[in-house]
Amino acid sequence: xxxxxxxxxxxxxxxxxxxxxxxxxxxxxxxxxxxxxxxxxxxxxxxxxxxxxxxxxxxxxxxxxxxxxxxxxxxxxxxxxxxxxxxxxxxxxxxxxxxxxxxxxxxxxxxxxxxxxxxxxxxxxxxxxxxxxxxxxxxxxxxxxxxxxxxxxxxxxxxxxxxxxxxxxxxxxxxxxxxxxxxxxxxxxxxxxxxxxxxxxxxxxxxxxxxxxxxxxxxxxxxxxxxxxxxxxxxxxxxxxxxxxxxxxxxxxxxxxxxxxxxxxxxxxxxxxxxx
Amino acid sequence: xxxxxxxxxxxxxxxxxxxxxxxxxxxxxxxxxxxxxxxxxxxxxxxxxxxxxxxxxxxxxxxxxxxxxxxxxxxxxxxxxxxxxxxxxxxxxxxxxxxxxxxxxxxxxxxxxxxxxxxxxxxxxxxxxxxxxxxxxxxxxxxxxxxxxxxxxxxxxxxxxxxxxxxxxxxxxxxxxxxxxxxxxxxxxxxxxxxxxxxxxxxxxxxxxxxxxxxxxxxxxxxxxxxxxxxxxxxxxxxxxxxxxxxxxxxxxxxxxxxxxxxxxxxxxxxxxxxx
DNA sequence: TTAATAGTGTCTCTGAGACACTATGTG
DNA sequence: CACATAGTGTCTCAGAGACACTATTAA
Numbered sequence: 001x002x003x004x005x006x007x008x009x010x011x012x013x014x015x016x017x018x019x020x021x022x023x024x025x026x027x028x029x030x031x032x033x034x035x036x037x038x039x040x041x042x043x044x045x046x047x048x049x050x051x052x053x054x055x056x057x058x059x060x061x062x063x064x065x066x067x068x069x070x071x072x073x074x075x076x077x078x079x080x081x082x083x084x085x086x087x088x089x090x091x092x093x094x095x096x097x098x099x100x101x102x103x104x105x106x107x108x109x110x111x112x113x114x115x116x117x118x119x120x121x122x123x124x125x126x127x128x129x130x131x132x133x134x135x136x137x138x139x140x141x142x143x144x145x146x147x148x149x150x151x152x153x154x155x156x157x158x159x160x161x162x163x164x165x166x167x168x169x170x171x172x173x174x175x176x177x178x179x180x181x182x183x184x185x186x187x188x189x190x191x192x193x194x195x196x197x198x199x200x201x202x203x204x205x206x207x208x209x210x211x212x213x214x215x216x217x218x219x220x221x222x223x224x225x226x227x228x229x230x231x232x233x234x235x236x237x238x239x240x241x242x243x244x245x246x247x248x249x250x251x252x253x254x255x256x257x258x259x260x261x262x263x264x265x266x267x268x269x270x271x272x273x274x275x276x
Numbered sequence: 277x278x279x280x281x282x283x284x285x286x287x288x289x290x291x292x293x294x295x296x297x298x299x300x301x302x303x304x305x306x307x308x309x310x311x312x313x314x315x316x317x318x319x320x321x322x323x324x325x326x327x328x329x330x331x332x333x334x335x336x337x338x339x340x341x342x343x344x345x346x347x348x349x350x351x352x353x354x355x356x357x358x359x360x361x362x363x364x365x366x367x368x369x370x371x372x373x374x375x376x377x378x379x380x381x382x383x384x385x386x387x388x389x390x391x392x393x394x395x396x397x398x399x400x401x402x403x404x405x406x407x408x409x410x411x412x413x414x415x416x417x418x419x420x421x422x423x424x425x426x427x428x429x430x431x432x433x434x435x436x437x438x439x440x441x442x443x444x445x446x447x448x449x450x451x452x453x454x455x456x457x458x459x460x461x462x463x464x465x466x467x468x469x470x471x472x473x474x475x476x477x478x479x480x481x482x483x484x485x486x487x488x489x490x491x492x493x494x495x496x497x498x499x500x501x502x503x504x505x506x507x508x509x510x511x512x513x514x515x516x517x518x519x520x521x522x523x524x525x526x527x528x529x530x531x532x533x534x535x536x537x538x539x540x541x542x543x544x545x546x547x548x549x550x551x552x
Numbered sequence: 553t554t555a556a557t558a559g560t561g562t563c564t565c566t567g568a569g570a571c572a573c574t575a576t577g578t579g
Numbered sequence: 580c581a582c583a584t585a586g587t588g589t590c591t592c593a594g595a596g597a598c599a600c601t602a603t604t605a606a
Contacts, residue, residue: 024300024301024303025340026300049400064372065426066374066381068300069373096340098342107303109372140454191559192557192558207596209559209560209561209595210594210595214594230555232555233604234557234558234602234605235605237558237600266356380559481572483569484586485568485569486570489568490568494577503577508583509577509583509584510578511576511577511585512584512586513585513586551583
């Protein structure tokens with residue numbers, strides 16, 4: 001007696017079936033910690049103390065603990081590896097190519113965080129470097145970035161050059177509708193400094209008058225009435241960001257932080273288009 | 277002899293340390309399959325055959341195989357659960373609250389996909405429904421959506437209402453710079469149909485003249501010279517999307533698909549700001 | 553006074569909103 | 580011919596780009 005024919009779904013299932021499918025992947029959280037220094041985007045890189053890629057630079061990261069959320073893991077990585085807390089941080093993308101880690105299957109849930117030049121400088125320790133990022137693509141396209149240490153190109157471990165490219169792409173998009181620039185400056189800043197941050201992110205020069213108009217019209221800026229000191233010539237007024245209330249942690253962190261299991265009722269369900 | 281004092285990092289480490297930290301989470305891929313029907317956004321929901329949330333509707337999903345990429349897993353889920361291939365699909369966000377699944381720790385790498393009403397209708401089988409989505413928030417805010425089956429609210433399993441909210445937020449943002457509307461229509465369509473799709477995504481009415489101008493000026497549309505048939509009154513011209521070349525699969529799928537491990541050279545590295 | 557940057561005024565151009573208008577196919 | 584929708588013309592207004600201009604401070 002012949003076996004019944006296999007359905008298309010059965011065949012797809014068997015084709016992709018493998019006993020190892022029931023293993024679980026490791027899950028890491030990696031953070032692209034971005035700052036603007038000397039008019040260029042820079043990211044923190046940590047020298048890997050062990051294989052794979054021993055001695056090579058990588059983004060700060062760590063494995064996800066079973067009791068922490070992804071956002072908590074990202075914040076922990078920043079606190080442990082750079083001693084930085086309270087930064088703007090947001091989930092970016094999850095990288096999951098099967099062979100992206102040579103040891104075993106490791107997913108990387110990538111985050112990006114923004115920090116001012118001053119805090120970044122204070123945070124750096126001896127096995128860490130700030131790498132300058134060069135973006136070899138324009139606009140929406142996206143891709144990997146090139147990382148330099150000022151003299152030569154640095155090949156990052158794993159696919160971390162892709163993660164940095166994703167972070168820059170996200171930053172560029174976000175600049176259109178969110179006040180991300182403030183996260184990269186100190187408590188007070190001049191409009192020129194803010195413009196330089198935008199120029200670094202976008203990779204292009206901006207004109208001063210429209211930039212000032214946009215920023216001042218956005219309502220996100222408050223003039224302090226104080227002026228920068230120690231400049232060679234006319235000092236610029238210092239501004240402050242209007243409302244830092246909702247910038248600590250991502251939206252989803254707040255939504256899912258205390259999310260609990262609601263029982264709900266087992267409705268009798270009728271479909272709109274179902275034909276059952 | 278007293279032990280040396282613990283550093284701040286040591287204390288943080290010990291506080292969060294737990295033997296179970298070395299377990300690995302399960303990783304699922306869930307897909308928000310979106311279509312526009314009768315002027316409203318709808319998503320495919322599958323009735324869960326087993327606990328947890330037995331009998332409740334959930335997004336189509338499955339566990340990640342150890343040999344497939346995340347993008348491949350998402351495409352497999354669409355093929356197996358809805359019989360649909362070649363759709364626009366893109367990674368959305370990774371949901372990782374520790375208790376989002378009552379069984380054990382399960383991360384969900386969420387994707388969204390777009391499909392025309394016709395293909396969606398053909399794909400639906402007896403344990404599936406199209407649910408109408410209502411968006412109880414405006415603009416950028418984001419949050420969960422409400423799902424209806426036409427008569428009553430449907431409580432989705434897990435945090436799948438959040439995933440749908442994220443998908444709609446992403447769609448709204450993407451509408452500003454990418455021609456997503458075409459993914460929700462057939463091969464040819466009228467400008468009025470395209471406008472209805474945009475209106476459904478944005479949740480608001482648009483004016484016809486500026487909408488037509490924008491679409492025609494974008495260069496994404498090609499007039500076919502043919503006209504719709506069977507209309508009560510004056511038939512509208514049919515358009516086609518200009519270039520479907522780069523819309524199959526996400527950017528990162530293409531980038532990471534064949535990514536291999538490059539050996540690279542172990543450069544002598546000098547830092548810009550490192551004080552080592 | 554000069555140098556150098558801070559900050560403003562204003563013109564143009566583009567594109568969205570708004571609305572009235574013309575065009576055309578079906579009954 | 581009437582109707583309903585397709586499709587266009589045009590006015591206004593808001594905002595960006597571009598550039599010249601004035602203002603202010605230190606040396």
